Amino acid sequence: MQRGARLDRRIDFYFDFSSPYSYVANEWVGALAARHGRRVRRHAILLGVTFQAAELKSPVSYPIKREYSVRDFARSARFEGLPYAMPASFPIPTQNAARVFWWLADTRGDEAAAAWATAGLRAVFTRGEPIGERDMLRALAAGHGLDPDEAERVWNDPAWKERLKRANEQAIAAGVFGAPFFVVDGEPFWGNDRKPQIERWLASGPF
Amino acid sequence: MQRGARLDRRIDFYFDFSSPYSYVANEWVGALAARHGRRVRRHAILLGVTFQAAELKSPVSYPIKREYSVRDFARSARFEGLPYAMPASFPIPTQNAARVFWWLADTRGDEAAAAWATAGLRAVFTRGEPIGERDMLRALAAGHGLDPDEAERVWNDPAWKERLKRANEQAIAAGVFGAPFFVVDGEPFWGNDRKPQIERWLASGPF
Numbered sequence: 001m002q003r004g005a006r007l008d009r010r011i012d013f014y015f016d017f018s019s020p021y022s023y024v025a026n027e028w029v030g031a032l033a034a035r036h037g038r039r040v041r042r043h044a045i046l047l048g049v050t051f052q053a054a055e056l057k058s059p060v061s062y063p064i065k066r067e068y069s070v071r072d073f074a075r076s077a078r079f080e081g082l083p084y085a086m087p088a089s090f091p092i093p094t095q096n097a098a099r100v101f102w103w104l105a106d107t108r109g110d111e112a113a114a115a116w117a118t119a120g121l122r123a124v125f126t127r128g129e130p131i132g133e134r135d136m137l138r139a140l141a142a143g144h145g146l147d148p149d150e151a152e153r154v155w156n157d158p159a160w161k162e163r164l165k166r167a168n169e170q171a172i173a174a175g176v177f178g179a180p181f182f183v184v185d186g187e188p189f190w191g192n193d194r195k196p197q198i199e200r201w202l203a204s205g206p207f
Numbered sequence: 208m209q210r211g212a213r214l215d216r217r218i219d220f221y222f223d224f225s226s227p228y229s230y231v232a233n234e235w236v237g238a239l240a241a242r243h244g245r246r247v248r249r250h251a252i253l254l255g256v257t258f259q260a261a262e263l264k265s266p267v268s269y270p271i272k273r274e275y276s277v278r279d280f281a282r283s284a285r286f287e288g289l290p291y292a293m294p295a296s297f298p299i300p301t302q303n304a305a306r307v308f309w310w311l312a313d314t315r316g317d318e319a320a321a322a323w324a325t326a327g328l329r330a331v332f333t334r335g336e337p338i339g340e341r342d343m344l345r346a347l348a349a350g351h352g353l354d355p356d357e358a359e360r361v362w363n364d365p366a367w368k369e370r371l372k373r374a375n376e377q378a379i380a381a382g383v384f385g386a387p388f389f390v391v392d393g394e395p396f397w398g399n400d401r402k403p404q405i406e407r408w409l410a411s412g413p414f
Contacts, residue, residue: 054271064261064384068395078414079404177271188275193400197286207285 010039011198014171014181015117016047017094018132020073021192023125024080025180026118028195036202038184041110042117044101046094047179049168054177058091076192077125085128092124093132095164096155100141102163103154119144218247218405221378221388222324223254224301225339227280228399230332231287232387233325235402243409245391248317249324251308253301254386256375261384265298283399284332292335299331300339302371303362307348309370310361326351 011033015022026042033040051057059069070086077084097120105113123129123140131137134152141151154160171181175188182189182198187206189198200207218240222229233249240247258264266276277293284291304327312320330336330347338344341359348358361367378388382395389396389405394413396405407414 055269056272062261062263062384064379064382065263068382068384068397071395072397075404075414079407172271175271175275177269177275188278190275190279191400193398196403197282200286207282 012183014043018091019179022180023121025192044098099155099160219390221250225298226386229387230328232399251305306362306367
């Protein structure tokens with residue numbers, strides 16, 4: 001009974017398509033969850049909105065910390081055995097990719113949205129593709145088996161713009177102020193580097 | 208030859224007596240270094256000074272992030288199996304404890320300074336002692352086997368004030384913008400949570 005209840009529980013994973021640490025975490029979170037009988041619910045958000053709510057800025061907007069962060073992004077990817085690239089211009093606008101994410105989540109389910117999340121994060125951080133640009137995002141959609149005209153209609157649709165806005169508000173209400181951000185059994189974990197703590201939590205419960 | 212050269216190399220570990228993550232890292236860095244034939248050179252610094260250079264602020268000075276950080280400080284200590292407490296007022300002024308640190312480092316060596324670092328960090332984060340206060344710091348010194356009058360003369364001495372100032376400047380020049388901060392073979396690592404990356408670096412070299 002307890003076991004069954006636990007298997008049913010999910011991991012909430014908040015990310016931004018322009019977040020390097022979200023790219024890294026997105027690659028391990030599925031397997032980690034599966035090892036512990038959990039499922040993952042991804043939430044595409046706009047970091048700029050959560051930064052504003054918490055009066056924060058991107059780590060690359062600070063002197064000194066910027067150089068370290070750029071180095072650490074790549075090193076943290078290599079630490080997980082992942083390829084890494086950065087778009088020439090960074091951060092990139094991600095609202096359109098996020099609106100397509102929520103359209104997929106709401107109309108085709110979490111798995112379809114997860115596949116899009118992975119495709120988008122890999123496009124940005126393994127090939128350096130600026131998916132904030134219209135043509136680049138249309139090409140990504142087409143390569144992913146979506147109709148690029150339909151994808152573009154979605155990201156221009158006030159209903160899906162509103163859906164993303166709600167997702168951002170829900171994230172802020174959940175205490176999210178950065179990405180990746182995880183909520184497991186009500187416990188918040190911020191950062192790709194909280195993987196060991198999340199793993200212990202999943203394996204043996206609260207500590 | 209290569210092995211001998213490597214055994215001679217050190218890990219630079221920058222910390223502030225008021226940094227919870229420095230307290231946690233200080234507890235594991237010695238054993239980790241020893242496992243890989245390294246020695247640790249600790250550097251007491253003032254985070255406020257490095258924050259200013261990088262235009263940063265303490266994580267507890269931001270709304271939303273503050274609550275998470277306070278929770279994560281304690282959880283990160285428990286993750287390492289360590290006791291944890293926080294002083295009623297936080298952060299605390301640490302320049303006097305840091306001046307005593309440099310006096311010990313320069314007159315008695317790294318090991319004496321390391322013992323003082325550990326005593327001070329444990330006082331703050333296992334007993335919540337406000338070691339920024341004169342009487343509390345005198346008592347810490349006395350309990351540590353130092354003459355409290357001599358310790359107080361040290362922290363009021365312009366020469367040791369200048370020594371700490373130089374340490375802060377050297378840290379900023381080394382790229383330090385937070386604590387704990389490690390430099391291993393020229394590679395910078397920021398944060399208690401970079402332990403797994405440091406461990407891999409020490410075990411198998413650059414990645």
